[in-house]
Amino acid sequence: MTIIDGKKISNDIQDEIAIEVNSIKSKNERIPHLAAVLVGNDGASETYVAAKVKACERVGFKSTLVRMLATTSEDELLKKLEELNNDDDIDGYIVQSPLPKHIDEYKVIEAILPKKDVDGFHPQSVGRMALDLPTYLPATPFGIVQLLDRYKIETSGKHCVVLGRSHIVGSPMSILMARNANPGNCTVTICHSRTANLKEFTLKADIIIVALGKPEFLTADMVKDGVVVIDVGITRVPSDKTKTGFRLLGDVKYDEVAPKASFITPVPGGVGPMTIASLLFNTLKASKKEVYK
């Protein structure tokens, strides 16, 4: 069994990006610039955005954090996005979710100029992904594809079962695993809360990608020997053994599934770190105008 080290792969990708940025700097060209919009002061969002800004510094990108109050109206936010759309110095930006309840998330996503949509959530980005056209792939699914690629995990002809159908993970993941590409070329089954006899599917899977947000959902009796398991889930559970008072649990009962798996991602240190690497990768692509001229 091989434990997939997402932290190492994420660092490798960030090092590769840093080399490109150094070369851009040495030619006195414009360095990539990522902006992040944070509305309100949700604790987890603060942590995620801080990590993204820190990663930008690490690879030599310029970064801008746009902080807005939790009471910001939808119109005010849309106006700010228009400014970012028109700011030629910014290559790409993200709007950290969740947004306050009074703001329509889809209106916000649609307001992002597709050429600056480095999170890959705009309908145009999703459509281009489905059509196999150049685009920004959503960060978490793209990070998983990178893990499969860099660990040289064979996917062609395999049966991949994706648990969860969210717009940010499960659904795009199923598209990427089914497309005619490497990694890809899988026969894909997508399961969700209405799936009957879910275990029948997971037992037949060569690759299982779990994105439910249900701690330790996937147990050893649900998988066959030699399965590849990618655990996307992150749930904070109270713990008296850590300084923070909580620990992170994935969607896989790791201790019992790992011995049956050929490859498995741990939580933390598996898929999580890849999300940032993907975001930086997309921003570099945006600055090089690889998707849109």
Ligand code: NAP
């Ligand atoms: P989500 O939007 O809540 O979607 C969860 C999906 O799981 C839904 O499709 C839901 O089905 C399905 N589901 C829930 N209970 C189920 C059950 N008992 N059996 C079968 N399917 C069930 O979640 P998400 O945004 O995709 O996130 C999933 C997990 O990944 C969360 O823990 C999140 O924190 C984590 N995450 C991690 C990263 C990372 O960087 N590592 C990034 C994003 C998300 P229905 O559609 O039928 O409701």
